Amino acid sequence: MSDTVKELHEKRMKLWDESIENHKKYIDESTGLFFEKYTKDRVCPVCSSKNEIIVFNKEGGTYVKCQNCTMIYLNPVFTDKAIVEYYQINHTNQSGVVESDTDNFYINIYNNGLDSIKEKKPNLNNILDVGCSSGTFLDLAFERGISTYGIELNQAEFEFVKRKGHTVFNELLNNVVFDTKFDAITMWDVFEHIIDGEFYLNHMSSLLSKDGVIFLQIPSSDALAAKILREHCNMYDGLEHVNLYGVETIKKLANKCNLEVLSIKTIISEIGVINNYLNYENPYLGNTKNKEFIPNLIDEEKLLETLQGYKIQVVLGKK
C-alpha cells in the first residue's frame, strides 16, 4: 500500500473518531442509547410498514430491518430540532479528505459519475450538486463546460465554493427558489443522511428539466462488506446515516416517486477491509500482510457486477 493511501485511511479514521466522539453527549450511559428527548420513532421510510426487527445497536443508535421491504434504517432517529443542532455543532470537514486526494481516488469516482450521467443525459447544460462540500465535483463539471450550481449548509465550505465562482446557496434545498430547471441534480454521499428521502426525491424531480436526471451515490446495505462486518462496518455510524438503501429498496423508493432507474451500479469492493476483518485485524487499517486468502475466494469483478460493492450509483429519470 502506498503512503498516500495509508494517509488517506488515517485521515478518514480520524474523522470517524471525531464523529463518534460527538455522539457521546447525546447517549444515556445507563442504556447505551440516545436520550429519548433527542429522538422520535418512525415507520419504514420506503414502504411505511411498522413491521421491523432490530439488527444491531451502534454508538447510541439502533438499526432495524423492515420485514416488508428489507430496508435498513435507524429507528428512532433524531428529531428535526436535535439534528439541526447536532450538525451546527459537529460538522466534520470531509473536504479536507477530498483535497488531500493525491491518488485521484475521489476525482476518478466523480468523473465516472459524470460519465454515467452524460450517458443518460448527453446534452448537459447545467447541474445542481446538493451538499457540494468544497466543490470538487462542481469544478470537474465546470471544466467540461457545464453551468454549476451547489447547495452547501456548512458556512465555511459555502464561502469557499462561492469564491471559486460556482452559484451556491447556503440554505436547505426546499427553501431555495431557482430561476432555472436542471439537467442533472446530484447528491454525493448525502442522501443517506436524509430522513425523508421520499420528500426530497419528489422535490428534486420537480426541479428537473425535460429529460433531466437525478444522480445519487449512497452506501449500500447490500454490500458484501456491510453484510459481513455488520456493526463493525463504518457505513453504520448510528446517527448521521439514517437510511441505508440497498439495490431493491432504492428502486422501490424511486418507483414510489414516479422515477425510473435509468442505470444502477456499485463501486468499491472493500475486499481489503473484508480480508482484514476475517483475519482478526482492524478492518480499516489499510491492507495488512494477510493479503492472499480472501481475495482469492472473492472475484472482485463479479462482486461489483452482482451489485455487492460498497456504494450504489444510480441515475433516475422521470417516468
Ligand SMILES: [Zn+2]
Ligand atoms: Zn419497508
